[in-house]
Structure formats: structure tokens, C-alpha cells
Amino acid sequence: MVKVGIIGVGTVGTSVAQILKDNADVISARAGTEIVVKSGVVKNLSKERGLDIALSTNVDDILDDPEIDIVVELMGGVEEAFEVVKKALKNGKAVVTANKALLAYHRYELAELAQDIAFEYEASVAGGIPIINALRDGLSANHIESIVGIMNGTCNYMMTKMTNEGVSYDAILKEAQELGYAEADPSFDVGGFDAAHKLLILASIAYGIDAKPEDILIEGIENVTKDDIAFAKEFGYAIKLLGIAKKDANEVELRVHASLISQKEMIAKIDGVMNGISVVGDKVGETLYYGPGAGGDATASAVVANIIDIARSGKSTPMLGFDRPMEGKKLTLKAVENITSKYYLRINVSDRAGVLAKITKIFEDNNISVETMLQRPALTGSANLLISTHIAVEKDIQNMIKEIEALEFVNFKPVMIRIV
Amino acid sequence: MVKVGIIGVGTVGTSVAQILKDNADVISARAGTEIVVKSGVVKNLSKERGLDIALSTNVDDILDDPEIDIVVELMGGVEEAFEVVKKALKNGKAVVTANKALLAYHRYELAELAQDIAFEYEASVAGGIPIINALRDGLSANHIESIVGIMNGTCNYMMTKMTNEGVSYDAILKEAQELGYAEADPSFDVGGFDAAHKLLILASIAYGIDAKPEDILIEGIENVTKDDIAFAKEFGYAIKLLGIAKKDANEVELRVHASLISQKEMIAKIDGVMNGISVVGDKVGETLYYGPGAGGDATASAVVANIIDIARSGKSTPMLGFDRPMEGKKLTLKAVENITSKYYLRINVSDRAGVLAKITKIFEDNNISVETMLQRPALTGSANLLISTHIAVEKDIQNMIKEIEALEFVNFKPVMIRIV
Numbered sequence: 001m002v003k004v005g006i007i008g009v010g011t012v013g014t015s016v017a018q019i020l021k022d023n024a025d026v027i028s029a030r031a032g033t034e035i036v037v038k039s040g041v042v043k044n045l046s047k048e049r050g051l052d053i054a055l056s057t058n059v060d061d062i063l064d065d066p067e068i069d070i071v072v073e074l075m076g077g078v079e080e081a082f083e084v085v086k087k088a089l090k091n092g093k094a095v096v097t098a099n100k101a102l103l104a105y106h107r108y109e110l111a112e113l114a115q116d117i118a119f120e121y122e123a124s125v126a127g128g129i130p131i132i133n134a135l136r137d138g139l140s141a142n143h144i145e146s147i148v149g150i151m152n153g154t155c156n157y158m159m160t161k162m163t164n165e166g167v168s169y170d171a172i173l174k175e176a177q178e179l180g181y182a183e184a185d186p187s188f189d190v191g192g193f194d195a196a197h198k199l200l201i202l203a204s205i206a207y208g209i210d211a212k213p214e215d216i217l218i219e220g221i222e223n224v225t226k227d228d229i230a231f232a233k234e235f236g237y238a239i240k241l242l243g244i245a246k247k248d249a250n251e252v253e254l255r256v257h258a259s260l261i262s263q264k265e266m267i268a269k270i271d272g273v274m275n276g277i278s279v280v281g282d283k284v285g286e287t288l289y290y291g292p293g294a295g296g297d298a299t300a301s302a303v304v305a306n307i308i309d310i311a312r313s314g315k316s317t318p319m320l321g322f323d324r325p326m327e328g329k330k331l332t333l334k335a336v337e338n339i340t341s342k343y344y345l346r347i348n349v350s351d352r353a354g355v356l357a358k359i360t361k362i363f364e365d366n367n368i369s370v371e372t373m374l375q376r377p378a379l380t381g382s383a384n385l386l387i388s389t390h391i392a393v394e395k396d397i398q399n400m401i402k403e404i405e406a407l408e409f410v411n412f413k414p415v416m417i418r419i420v
Numbered sequence: 421m422v423k424v425g426i427i428g429v430g431t432v433g434t435s436v437a438q439i440l441k442d443n444a445d446v447i448s449a450r451a452g453t454e455i456v457v458k459s460g461v462v463k464n465l466s467k468e469r470g471l472d473i474a475l476s477t478n479v480d481d482i483l484d485d486p487e488i489d490i491v492v493e494l495m496g497g498v499e500e501a502f503e504v505v506k507k508a509l510k511n512g513k514a515v516v517t518a519n520k521a522l523l524a525y526h527r528y529e530l531a532e533l534a535q536d537i538a539f540e541y542e543a544s545v546a547g548g549i550p551i552i553n554a555l556r557d558g559l560s561a562n563h564i565e566s567i568v569g570i571m572n573g574t575c576n577y578m579m580t581k582m583t584n585e586g587v588s589y590d591a592i593l594k595e596a597q598e599l600g601y602a603e604a605d606p607s608f609d610v611g612g613f614d615a616a617h618k619l620l621i622l623a624s625i626a627y628g629i630d631a632k633p634e635d636i637l638i639e640g641i642e643n644v645t646k647d648d649i650a651f652a653k654e655f656g657y658a659i660k661l662l663g664i665a666k667k668d669a670n671e672v673e674l675r676v677h678a679s680l681i682s683q684k685e686m687i688a689k690i691d692g693v694m695n696g697i698s699v700v701g702d703k704v705g706e707t708l709y710y711g712p713g714a715g716g717d718a719t720a721s722a723v724v725a726n727i728i729d730i731a732r733s734g735k736s737t738p739m740l741g742f743d744r745p746m747e748g749k750k751l752t753l754k755a756v757e758n759i760t761s762k763y764y765l766r767i768n769v770s771d772r773a774g775v776l777a778k779i780t781k782i783f784e785d786n787n788i789s790v791e792t793m794l795q796r797p798a799l800t801g802s803a804n805l806l807i808s809t810h811i812a813v814e815k816d817i818q819n820m821i822k823e824i825e826a827l828e829f830v831n832f833k834p835v836m837i838r839i840v
Contacts, residue, residue: 022703033743128701138550141443141447143443284711301561303561324449324452
């Protein structure tokens, strides 16, 4: 019999215990052994959870319990959780976590500590979708060319509603908060940080590359307006918050931002709170994984799959997919300023003669070539220029935006959305 | 160093050897060991393959070679391949195969023989998509409620072209043959047999259910016409050849047939030669896996992933996902006549008075309730009745079709397509 201790018995922890009980028949048949939750650690003992497991408020009641085989860390946060899982590994216990922030900061230290002990984290990226499993095992024969993912359901819900129902950003954010899809402080989701944590985890498995959130380009969806969505629709794009990892020679781009993507791509067809991740391998081509990226039961499904895997075979795969670095071929992070992309810009200008000439001159001076341009009337006396470019370099775009912003007939800082 | 022998060095076998060479850097880093192809067995030694491996025409040169760790079986066929892999297992060699026909008939005998030896077969279903991996490991915490998959790229290519370009079945079959998507004798693909083999493999992992192709409902796409596609479009459906496994209490339905499915479903959005499989678990909800279902490199990507997995950890998961049967809860195959579905019927009638009344009376006599009905003029003097029903039972539908076919003003056997 395999015994599990759960540290943090909130929504996901309760679902983990419930699944191990509800589905004990199929789980024990698949694992070849019974798996039971022996104990849990919570902050507040008086809260009713409807579970028949022993609860305490002291993590050591699990970490020092010689009967516990697998520690499930669902407490969240970074440093405190790091101390807890380190102690679990030191005590020889396998660890399963759903904690993406912990991994975004400490995955390489953990991989080092977990050389001979299973440390699994399927639920940390895209909830119930077994994307870690796919990338680490199913696609292991490939050099990964790119990963493009909808990794945040809140943002995808908001972008879908804005696109399909013409709702404004503020109205849909309020609705998402009322539905429980967005937090009271939504910045972790809408600012792209949640997606960035997940992207960093996938990038380690795909490329063996170490980076922290502060090293990469992270932008959110806060500046997307109805005008941008109208442009997107007119030119056959969807707008999505995407996490993107892309190999270019010996460098890897890592970035999270609102993106225009052709409606013909499968990933553009993923709507609502669902997540989806497209992976291109040099041999297999494109494969895509779709499903629920959040929710207690969906996330717990991934946690329990890891528990079953450990019960079956202990440690069967290196934690981050690499048993050793690629000889003489270490990939490095591409500097943000060197990223290349097509870009969309919305520039709000006072509607007068000579404006277009001045702006297009600045495009030319910065080596940026226009692909399409639309002019739309905006508020009284102003107009929006909606412009898409051919491939350009990030630093040129940023420089151009500064120069345009400085023009006296330009009313706001131009909004830029990258085209994928 | 792990040494591989390939039996059957055709398109896929050549790709396997090539990937192990091209991607040796990333593969050895992930596996923690070198993996090399030592030898291959072919039918015709004089054919140029561009590979630098030892070739022979005798399978025993691989099966009896004490240096070979992993036998890759890509010879195809059923009984001869069965003998080869049995001998490989007997000689203590791990086996990797892409042979769906072998597994459709012999997977339980092989699972018995491979108790302690790795036997992997990711490439046998949906080519490069790691669906075995997902279903056996990633979703292991769930009772699987249903699997609905586009598992044959040839059929999906044909249905997509017929839908988007209005091409006739015969014209598109000819085109698919010219492009190499369909064989000279296309019946294995368009008749649904290829998809059925794959469905049976997935059903074993999901449900632990043993069945052979002759036990289940298998129909193809041969009877789909432009009229059916026009009906589908008008009512918001796509037409796809689907493999379906569905749990209903203690029974499992297994069936392959042309299907009408709402255009809003993700699986309906999968076009062209691509494959996709939607899996609904009781805890995770729907997840979907999309990618190339065929092609040398895509299929070989899955074969090599299995080789890496074995090089990493030997046998880590029971071959068919179950270490032992579910106690007292064996699922059984639902009889075809008891399957329930919504149905679409196309009935070609001579256009005269009283026809509709007689046909609707037969519907009523068989307990079948009409949801929508369209009448369209067809060839001179005849009309097509296009009818969709509410949920009905297969045996009632089959009986009704017989009664309708017997009417003297009905010109052909009615065409029936199930609605998913």
C-alpha cells in the first residue's frame, strides 16, 4: 500500500483525496497497489472539508512520518514550499506538486536534489492536460522547434468574450471576477505572469534552458481594446495571450504576450476558459494538446496521475527530461531586443494634414516595413491608425514607438501587439 | 550503450534509424545513454536505403543476437509478426512496434508474455500523437467516459475535401490515391478497418476490455454523398469517420462509422490528413490530442520515444495500462443492436402522393421520433428525404431501414449516418 500526505488541503487537495477515494477501483487496478491518503496539513483545522483523513497544522507531521511514501505539496507560494519539498526529498519521500511558482524559480535546484527520488509536477502546467508527459516522454525523439500555448484560462475567457460578444475589457474583467475565473487582484493572470511560470517549466523540458520570470519578456492583455479586435477580425486573426518558446540556431526566445494569430491555426480555435498547447518537433511536426487548464478536479487528475506513476515505478524519467546536458550544444536565452516578429500597432492621432507622412517616415527610418494600414475615426477630432508590419526586430519597434509617442499630434502611447 | 535491431526497414524503419542518428545529441542527453541501431532485417537486400547499418534477410540475426537490447518490429501483418515478437520477448528483448493489426488481434497474449519486459506501441495509434502515453499515464486517475477520435487521415482528408470543395467521393478518392494518401485498394482505410484496429487498442487501455475487429460495429465512408454533406452544413454538422468508445454503466460501446458531429466540437475542427482524439474522463473532463496520424518521420518519432523510454527505465508501466483487472467490475462489450444514437437518414423516393405518410408511419411503428426533415428534388421524378431523428436504438433503426427499403416507391437502400 502506498501512503500519501497532502500539504495544503484546499480545493485541489480536497479533490486529490476525493479522486483517490472515488476512483480507488480503477486506480488500484492500474497502479497494482492501493493508494491511500494518510494525512493532510492545513492552516485552519476548524474548516469543514468533508474528508475522513487525519489533519494537522504542522508540516513535519507529514515530512517526518516514516509511513508516508509520497508528499503532495499544494500549499502554494515559493520559498516556504521550497523548504517543505527540500525536506521531503531529504527524508527520501517522493514529491508531487502543482506549484508553478516554486518551479519557475527553483526547478533546477530541485532536479539536482531529486536525482534518485521521483519529483513530479504535471499539474503545474495547463491543469488537467498531460503536457509535461507529452513533452518529456512522447516527443523525446525531437528537437523542439517551438511551443505556442494558451496557458491561462482567465485571459482566454476574456479574449473570447471580447471577440465574440464585443464586450469591453473592463466589463469582461468584472464578469470574470464574478464567475471566479479572475482574482480580485487580477494582475497575476492578465499581466501574463501565470503563463510565464508555465512557459519556463516547458522550456526547461524542451530545451534544457534555465531562466527565471524576470529574464524574459512578459506582457499581458490589459491594453487590448475593441479596435484591436475589430482589426483582428477583419484580417483573419484571433487575439490570444500566448506563451511562446522558439528555437533559433543556438538561442531560445521565451515570451508571453497578447498575440494576433491566424484563425486557421488550431490554437486560434481554442475558446473560453480552455487551454491548449501546440508543440512543433523537427521530426513529428505539429502536435497539439487541449483541455481544462484549471479547476479542482482537472488539476487533481494530473496530481493523481503522478502519484499512480510513482506507485507503479518510482522514478522513471529525469525530472526535467534531460539526464545530462547536450554535449557542446547548450542553448542560451535570446535577448528580448533581438526577438523578431511581425507587429500590429494602433496609433491614436489628431486628424490633420501631414500626420501619415510623418509617421510613415519614422517607420522607414527604423527599417520597418508596413504590410497593411487602416485608418478609422476615433473620438472627436482623432483617428486610429491600425498598422501591421512585415518581420521586424524588437529593438527597432521599441525605438520607433518612442519616436512616435513623442510626436505632438500622437495622443497616447501607441499600442503594439505581436503577430505570431 | 543501448543497441536496437529493426525488423522491417521500410519508410518508418528508415526514419527510425535516421532520427536516432540525426538527433543523437538530444536523444542521448535525454536518455542518459547512447542509442544505436546495430542491424536491420529486410526482404530485399539490393534496395538502396542510404543507411549505414548491417542488413540481413533473416529475423533471427536480430532475435538471436545477444547484443541487441530492443527489437523494433515494423514488418507489418499479423501472424508472422506475432511469432517474431513472441520470440523477441522469449529471448528477453524489449519490443517496440507500430503494428496496429498485430495488437488488434494479439494484445492480451502479448501483455501476458511481456509481464516483466517492456513492450511498447505508441506509434500504432495516431502516428506521432502520444495518445497511448496520455491515456495510459496522463489520464490514469480517471474512469474514462468516452473516446471519440479521427484516427484515419485518409478518410479525414476525403471528408474535408468533399465538405470544403464540393468534390464527389469518387473524384476525391482518385486524388487521394494519386497523392499517396490512399492505397490502390482503399478498403482498409475507407471501410473503417484501420480506425477499428486503433480503437480496439485504446479501448483496452481505457477500459481493460478485450475485443477483436469482428466483434464491433465497423462501417466506412463509402456511402457519403454531396447530399449528406449539404444536409450536414445546413444543420451545423461536420462529417467525419470517427472511432468511438463509450462507457454506459457496465458496458462499453465500440464502433467506427461516418458520423455527423456538431461543428462547435473541437474534434469537428480537425481537417485534412490530421488526426485528433478527444478523451472524456470523469474527473478531468475533455482533453484532446491533435497531430499527424501517419508519415514516416511522425510515426518514427513515436517509435523512438518508446525506445528512449525503455533506455531510461526498462518497463515502467503495464503494457495495456492495467496491472490487474478491476475487482468485481469487469466491463463487457455492448451488443451492436443495443447501441443508442441520434441518426440521419437519406431516403430516395419516387415523388408521388402518399409517400411521406407511409414513411412517417414506419418511423412511428418503430418507435423512432423525427427531429428534422428536409425534402430535396433528386434525379428526374425522385426526391431525397433527409431526416434526423431523436435518440433511438440501433435495432429499431435497422428494422425500420429494412421496412422502408421494401417499399416499392423507395429507389435505393436508405443511407444512414449516426449523429454523435
